[in-house]
Amino acid sequence: METETGKGADALTKRPQLRAAIELCRKTGARLLIAKLDRLARNVAFIAGMMESKVGFVACDMPEANELTIHIMAAFAEHEAKRISERTRDALAAAKARGVVLGATGPANLKRNIEDRQRTADSFAANLARTIKSYRAAGLTQRQIVEELNRTGVTATRGGRWTLGQLQRVIARLPSSTPI
Incomplete structure (x- = not known):
């Protein structure tokens, strides 16, 4: 089970387990099995790149999905990631306005x-x-x-x-x- 984060420009560099799984699938012709599409990536370009590569993958949360569905769901996941970021930023600003010292624990x-x-x-x-x-x-x-x-x-x-x-x-x- 892979629990690394894929944020950033080069997600595979930060996710060596995923990179190894993709390489193994590429060598053996196997399909990559993932729990949920948005756990693979919340980036349309990354998902599109996976679809263009010779590595097939199946998301357990939507096993019958075709390429169009995967693209739409990837776009939605990317949008949701941006919304989460906005909500977090707003919540931190509100906490700061209430006098919470951000980053201070204890x-x-x-x-x-x-x-x-x-x-x-x-x-x-x-x-x-x-x-x-x-x-x-x-x-x-x-x-x-x-x-x-x-x-x-x-x-x-x-x-x-x-x-x-x-x-x-x-x-x-x-x-x-x-x-x-």
Whole structure:
């Protein structure tokens, strides 16, 4: 099984196992068996070069694929690789804007981000304390509180619907001096 990366101008230089498998197929006339086309390469030129060479290959995820299908899927894989790169770049920029020190590992960087999230969660819980307390005073169970929060349009931490687990985590965040 080959797990090397094929990024870059000369993918075969960085993937000696693949290069060896292709050479063996070329010498013996065998077909190269790959799990998925996009794992072979996310580069149309590389796939086209493989198709032009004397080495046949079969992708297990689409064994009946003809040359046209392979070209289309290779183009899609290349497009998806570019989109992944764009999404990663955007996510890193957003993290940097939040104050995350990119490339820095260790407790200091993690601690700062964890503390920020904990402060946000504590604040969210404190803002809901009175509402939850009033529901409990009215005799509602936790499940009924979840139903009531969803029915009245109160959104959970990230803007979605409430679940029992989310409510229990919010209650656990409340100081012990705030009986629920």
